[in-house]
Amino acid sequence: MADSGVLRTPSVLTTGKLQRDIPVLPMFVVFCVLLTCHFIVNRYHKGLHKVPGPFLNSISTAPRIWSVYRSRSHVDDMKLHRKYGKIVRLAPRTISVSSTATVEHLYGISTKFVKSEFFKLGAFTDEKGEYIPDPFSTQDRHVHSRLKRGAANAYSLTSLVKMEPLVSPVTERLLRILDRHAEAGTVCDFGDVLKNYVMDAIFAISFGQDMNYLEKGDHLRLYRVLDIFTSYMAIFGQIPWCHKFLLKNPRFAEWVAGNNTSQLQMMDLAIQETEASFSKPPSEGPENFVQLLVNNRRKSPATISIDEIHGNALGNISAGSDTTATALRAAIYLLLKNPTAYQTLCKEVRDNLQLPVSFKEASKLPYLTACIKEALRMHPPVGMLLGRQPPKGGEVVAGFHIPEGIEIGINPMILHYDAEVFPGPYTYNPARWLKTESNQEQLKQMNRCLIAFGHGRHICSGQHISTVEMTNLIATLLIRYDLKLANGGRNYTFKNLWFMTQSGLEVIFCMR
Numbered sequence: 353m354a355d356s357g358v359l360r361t362p363s364v365l366t367t368g369k370l371q372r373d374i375p376v377l378p379m380f381v382v383f384c385v386l387l388t389c390h391f392i393v394n395r396y397h398k399g400l401h402k403v404p405g406p407f408l409n410s411i412s413t414a415p416r417i418w419s420v421y422r423s424r425s426h427v428d429d430m431k432l433h434r435k436y437g438k439i440v441r442l443a444p445r446t447i448s449v450s451s452t453a454t455v456e457h458l459y460g461i462s463t464k465f466v467k468s469e470f471f472k473l474g475a476f477t478d479e480k481g482e483y484i485p486d487p488f489s490t491q492d493r494h495v496h497s498r499l500k501r502g503a504a505n506a507y508s509l510t511s512l513v514k515m516e517p518l519v520s521p522v523t524e525r526l527l528r529i530l531d532r533h534a535e536a537g538t539v540c541d542f543g544d545v546l547k548n549y550v551m552d553a554i555f556a557i558s559f560g561q562d563m564n565y566l567e568k569g570d571h572l573r574l575y576r577v578l579d580i581f582t583s584y585m586a587i588f589g590q591i592p593w594c595h596k597f598l599l600k601n602p603r604f605a606e607w608v609a610g611n612n613t614s615q616l617q618m619m620d621l622a623i624q625e626t627e628a629s630f631s632k633p634p635s636e637g638p639e640n641f642v643q644l645l646v647n648n649r650r651k652s653p654a655t656i657s658i659d660e661i662h663g664n665a666l667g668n669i670s671a672g673s674d675t676t677a678t679a680l681r682a683a684i685y686l687l688l689k690n691p692t693a694y695q696t697l698c699k700e701v702r703d704n705l706q707l708p709v710s711f712k713e714a715s716k717l718p719y720l721t722a723c724i725k726e727a728l729r730m731h732p733p734v735g736m737l738l739g740r741q742p743p744k745g746g747e748v749v750a751g752f753h754i755p756e757g758i759e760i761g762i763n764p765m766i767l768h769y770d771a772e773v774f775p776g777p778y779t780y781n782p783a784r785w786l787k788t789e790s791n792q793e794q795l796k797q798m799n800r801c802l803i804a805f806g807h808g809r810h811i812c813s814g815q816h817i818s819t820v821e822m823t824n825l826i827a828t829l830l831i832r833y834d835l836k837l838a839n840g841g842r843n844y845t846f847k848n849l850w851f852m853t854q855s856g857l858e859v860i861f862c863m864r
């Protein structure tokens with residue numbers, strides 16, 4: 353057989369020509385010089401070397417990414433704050449503050465700070481890859497204000513209380529499942545059940561119909577998408593410039609998500625429900641979230657576009673499911689771990705409420721509200737910086753000039769453990785939230801620093817949805833069952849990848 357020319361061509365591997373032609377040593381030297389310059393620029397960028405923090409973190413993002421990747425950045429950040437004080441440089445372009453005085457400055461209604469680049473990783477795009485503006489990710493103040501106004505009535509407490517009947521069938525389904533556990537005396541993986549419950553509840557509120565996650569489990573495979581999405585945001589949000597090469601790139605996104613069609617199904621549902629709401633007159637029963645937004649558009653088309661209706665509805669699923677489930681798990685776990693608090697709450701709830709629970713009645717119970725606040729304090733579902741960027745020209749924060757383009761923020765997990773605001777911060781103490789004659793000022797301060805839902809301009813739009821869900825569900829459970837942790841709660845653990853998701857909440861239910 354005749355040799356092909358290709359085979360006869362001398363290979364660099366056999367001749368060793370590569371080593372002789374490429375000046376490896378000079379290239380290595382150039383690389384080291386460039387890297388050193390990069391580190392120097394990072395460290396001294398616009399005077400940021402004055403902000404205290406570890407040397408390595410000031411020259412490279414690698415330690416920060418490693419800390420986030422290990423799902424324990426709050427532990428590392430706490431240590432850094434203990435060592436360096438109220439303001440710490442976590443990475444060349446990331447600064448963490450933990451001070452009461454900065455809450456208003458960074459997040460207040462009239463703040464000049466805008467959302468950091470981190471949030472752009474969470475933006476929705478349509479099928480053509482065009483950005484669908486949403487309040488969560490937009491940096492444009494006017495767009496943000498318009499979006500908030502356009503959906504304000506749908507997120508208001510008054511509307512949500514009217515939507516309670518939409519969630520009732522979901523709650524009944526949950527109780528049937530828990531009754532079965534109680535009758536059989538089996539241990540319930542309550543963390544998973546709660547996740548499914550919250551998913552069904554948020555679908556019911558948003559679209560007027562749920563996906564029966566409680567009985568079918570994750571049949572739409574939304575959890576996988578949401579897990580990838582939050583871990584991706586946590587890790588690559590530290591280097592947001594990468595996003596355009598990763599999930600923002602449609603080919604890469606398709607490769608990662610594979611043939612997962614759940615987002616498309618969600619989008620279809622949002623589109624169908626929006627169209628159905630347009631074609632029927634305002635209904636007599638409780639209106640769901642999409643219907644309320646459609647009515648807003650009917651009255652004044654300029655207030656909200658169709659894409660924005662879809663964006664809001666889809667945002668409810670991604671922002672409102674894991675977060676609320678996490679808060680509920682924390683509230684239940686902490687209660688069951690603390691028998692005195694559990695007994696106090698059982699007494700309050702059982703003496704004052706009956707099934708079916710209504711928020712109007714349940715929200716009057718001070719100890720129930722206190723237990724929810726204490727759980728949100730000790731285990732805020734969002735456990736990383738609520739990042740912001742200063743306006744053009746920068747801003748002075750905690751005595752340091754922070755130039756534009758730099759991410760600065762407060763991590764709820766740090767501020768909520770500040771002993772000056774919350775004395776004995778590592779102790780579960782719901783009573784700290786109860787009003788007394790002498791603690792008015794302290795309470796004001798604590799409420800200002802409870803930033804589990806954020807604060808001010810970008811405060812969580814869905815806080816009332818979660819509060820109603822949590823209040824009603826916890827009261828319902830305590831009226832119907834006696835609860836106790838299986839194995840003393842030994843399997844309960846959590847990881848912090850932006851969302852502080854737990855696993856192993858195993859509970860034994862007994863009918864009362």
Ligand code: HEM
Pocket residue numbers: 487488489500554667668669671672673675676679732733734738739803804805806807809810811812813814815817818
């Ligand atoms: C316990 C449950 C929840 C927690 C702890 C939580 C936490 C947060 C936090 C901390 C922010 C502010 C982020 C920032 O300032 O940088 C936020 C914003 C937001 N949340 Fe929630 N959330 C929860 C439930 C929900 C629900 C149920 C929904 C919707 C149904 C929702 C929708 C939103 C939206 C749309 C924003 C953006 C608001 C804006 O930027 O103006 N969240 N949430």
